[in-house]
Amino acid sequence: MFKEALRRYLEEAARRAVARGALPDVPLPPVEVEVPRGRRHADYASSLPLALAKPAGRPPREVAQALVDALEIPPAHVSRAEVAGAGFVNFFLAPAWLQELLRRIHAAGDRYGNRDLGRGQRVNVEFVSANPVGPLHIGSGRNGLIGDVLSNLLAALGYQVTREYYINDAGTQVHNLALTVEHHYFASFGRERPFPADGYRGEYARDLARKVAERDAETWLDRPEAERLAAFRDAALEQILAETRQTLEEFGIRYDLWFSERTLYDQGAVDRTLAALREKGLLYDHDGAVWFRSTAFGDDKDRVIIRSSGWPMYYAADIPYHLNKLERGFDHLIDVWGVDHIGDIARVKGGLAALGVDVDRLEILLYQHVRLRNEGELLRMSRRRGEYVSLADLLAAVGRDAARYFFCMYTPSVPMDFDWELARKQSQDNPVYYVQYAHARISSIFREAAEHPAGRALAGSGLLATDGEGGVAPGAVQGADLSPLTHEAEIALIHTLADLPDVIELAGLRREPQRLCAYAREVAEAFHGFYTQCRVLSDDAGLSGARLILTAAARIVLRRTLGLIGVSAPDRM
RNA sequence: GCGCCCAUAGCUCAGUUGGAUAGAGCGUCGGACUACGAAUCCGAAGGUCGCAGGUUCGAAUCCUGCUGGGCGCACCA
Numbered sequence: 001m002f003k004e005a006l007r008r009y010l011e012e013a014a015r016r017a018v019a020r021g022a023l024p025d026v027p028l029p030p031v032e033v034e035v036p037r038g039r040r041h042a043d044y045a046s047s048l049p050l051a052l053a054k055p056a057g058r059p060p061r062e063v064a065q066a067l068v069d070a071l072e073i074p075p076a077h078v079s080r081a082e083v084a085g086a087g088f089v090n091f092f093l094a095p096a097w098l099q100e101l102l103r104r105i106h107a108a109g110d111r112y113g114n115r116d117l118g119r120g121q122r123v124n125v126e127f128v129s130a131n132p133v134g135p136l137h138i139g140s141g142r143n144g145l146i147g148d149v150l151s152n153l154l155a156a157l158g159y160q161v162t163r164e165y166y167i168n169d170a171g172t173q174v175h176n177l178a179l180t181v182e183h184h185y186f187a188s189f190g191r192e193r194p195f196p197a198d199g200y201r202g203e204y205a206r207d208l209a210r211k212v213a214e215r216d217a218e219t220w221l222d223r224p225e226a227e228r229l230a231a232f233r234d235a236a237l238e239q240i241l242a243e244t245r246q247t248l249e250e251f252g253i254r255y256d257l258w259f260s261e262r263t264l265y266d267q268g269a270v271d272r273t274l275a276a277l278r279e280k281g282l283l284y285d286h287d288g289a290v291w292f293r294s295t296a297f298g299d300d301k302d303r304v305i306i307r308s309s310g311w312p313m314y315y316a317a318d319i320p321y322h323l324n325k326l327e328r329g330f331d332h333l334i335d336v337w338g339v340d341h342i343g344d345i346a347r348v349k350g351g352l353a354a355l356g357v358d359v360d361r362l363e364i365l366l367y368q369h370v371r372l373r374n375e376g377e378l379l380r381m382s383r384r385r386g387e388y389v390s391l392a393d394l395l396a397a398v399g400r401d402a403a404r405y406f407f408c409m410y411t412p413s414v415p416m417d418f419d420w421e422l423a424r425k426q427s428q429d430n431p432v433y434y435v436q437y438a439h440a441r442i443s444s445i446f447r448e449a450a451e452h453p454a455g456r457a458l459a460g461s462g463l464l465a466t467d468g469e470g471g472v473a474p475g476a477v478q479g480a481d482l483s484p485l486t487h488e489a490e491i492a493l494i495h496t497l498a499d500l501p502d503v504i505e506l507a508g509l510r511r512e513p514q515r516l517c518a519y520a521r522e523v524a525e526a527f528h529g530f531y532t533q534c535r536v537l538s539d540d541a542g543l544s545g546a547r548l549i550l551t552a553a554a555r556i557v558l559r560r561t562l563g564l565i566g567v568s569a570p571d572r573m
Numbered sequence: 574g575c576g577c578c579c580a581u582a583g584c585u586c587a588g589u590u591g592g593a594u595a596g597a598g599c600g601u602c603g604g605a606c607u608a609c610g611a612a613u614c615c616g617a618a619g620g621u622c623g624c625a626g627g628u629u630c631g632a633a634u635c636c637u638g639c640u641g642g643g644c645g646c647a648c649c650a
Contacts, residue, residue: 035589088592303647313648506590515587518586
């Protein structure tokens with residue numbers, strides 16, 4: 001709220017200065033207002049004069065002085081505005097404005113930080129979408145976290161978000177899975193069946209076969225192969241998808257839609273896409289396969305779209321899948337993909353462009369892979385070899401909160417090493433506890449307040465809520481006296497709480513969930529500092545009341561931030 | 574070889590889309606509990622922001638080249 005207002009004040013000042021002749025009438029560059037690093041020089045600062053100096057043909061400090069002279073800001077908002085450094089305008093906020101922020105936070109409650117940038121635009125976020133050929137591995141944890149948190153952020157920014165999981169239940173991967181199950185199924189009845197060349201080595205494949213054997217006994221041994229493989233495929237899919245769903249739910253992710261790739265084949269969407277591409281002259285036959293002229297859309301070479309065996313490539317269905325999403329009325333599509341899929345972008349986008357789609361509506365969000373480290377040693381993971389740690393294993397070892405926070409901490413475009421040993425420790429080394437501890441401390445204060453004389457007095461005056469979990473009554477905050485909040489640590493905490501809307505906006509629009517973790521830590525740090533220096537419950541009822549209001553505002557912000565990350569905000573630890 | 578991503582404290586990473594003296598956590602060293610939770614707080618040490626140029630009032634941030642790493646360049650996904 002402060003940045004926006006200050007931006008407006010500056011724009012008005014610039015207009016006024018021009019009208020007065022103090023500044024030449026040149027186009028105003030974008031007015032940036034920011035928090036100086038560490039809030040060392042001021043509460044807020046603008047480099048507008050530096051940007052304006054050149055077009056205005058005047059020294060930056062002179063421009064800054066003209067702007068400061070033309071500023072008209074109520075003293076209740078800004079106590080001081082001055083020229084500083086090479087030509088900055090520094091702002092120092094008045095206590096009354098900071099107090100107003102606290103009232104706003106309480107009035108907004110768990111909606112504090114929301115904005116309406118999306119104006120109800122419909123966004124589809126598709127994430128994880130792992131091949132249903134085995135348990136989810138930890139890379140899917142990173143994928144899931146990014147997609148889920150981004151969805152939370154976009155919802156907070158006023159977009160109408162749909163979370164979607166694309167089930168790759170057609171194609172060669174699930175076929176290979178069916179062959180693998182077949183091998184184990186036959187083996188369980190003492191019959192030989194060669195292990196498929198591209199089979200899945202994990203122990204889970206044996207379990208899948210055992211379940212089928214338990215259910216259907218030996219009925220499949222002598223049935224036609226096609227029928228048998230279809231049955232094995234479906235049984236395996238059902239089992240794996242049930243586990244996938246459960247693991248993701250334990251991870252805190254719920255989807256609005258699970259979309260089956262096979263339906264695209266069944267409903268002829270893939271054939272229609274191929275026919276449309278063929279009609280536009282973008283397909284040709286060569287070496288017994290069908291090729292897509294993807295070089296026409298920036299790819300470095302043409303790609304096979306239907307193998308000589310007749311099986312279409314994965315992306316042959318991916319093109320109609322994205323068409324389908326657009327036909328369902330989404331304004332914008334976001335896919336979260338691992339970097340190893342980077343090569344697919346040109347093909348899918350090329351296919352969509354060929355069919356007349358504005359490909360800017362499809363955004364592919366790439367994240368770098370997760371490596372697992374144990375006692376300093378990097379582990380290579382391979383699903384084909386069955387050598388990897390599953391997301392379910394990770395959740396069982398470290399819990400949802402630590403897992404989510406950990407995945408959220410790292411910038412998606414940077415590879416991350418998951419330190420298994422550290423994560424297993426479940427100790428205070430884990431940054432999530434630092435933040436959660438701040439929240440638990442706040443709850444503890446409110447538990448204490450119910451017993452404390454000052455707290456009882458405040459409950460009597462209606463400020464402290466006596467029902468539910470305690471906390472302050474939002475209505476009573478509006479008329480409360482917040483002027484006792486003058487301590488350095490109190491002011492610093494309020495400033496930190498003011499940043500939430502910007503954090504949500506930046507994290508959401510730039511697709512950088514790690515900002516939430518950095519911010520959560522800042523809020524916790526500011527609160528711990530306040531807590532150490534300022535006693536909340538004292539025999540001064542006025543001061544206690546004001547500090548309880550500040551404390552409750554910090555709780556709102558912590559909950560909101562942790563909630564966006566999908567991490568719990570415990571009242572006790 | 575070509576394309577994308579990356580290189581910041583001993584380690585793991587931030588760095589508000591070009592701003593003022595580059596920040597945290599862990600680790601190391603030293604302090605703080607007879608009042609609301611010490612899973613906390615305060616302090617110290619630790620940096621040629623991979624290297625070299627360039628752009629400008631100003632660069633960790635933008636451009637070029639180089640070095641070093643990750644990923645891709647399949648009739649796999």
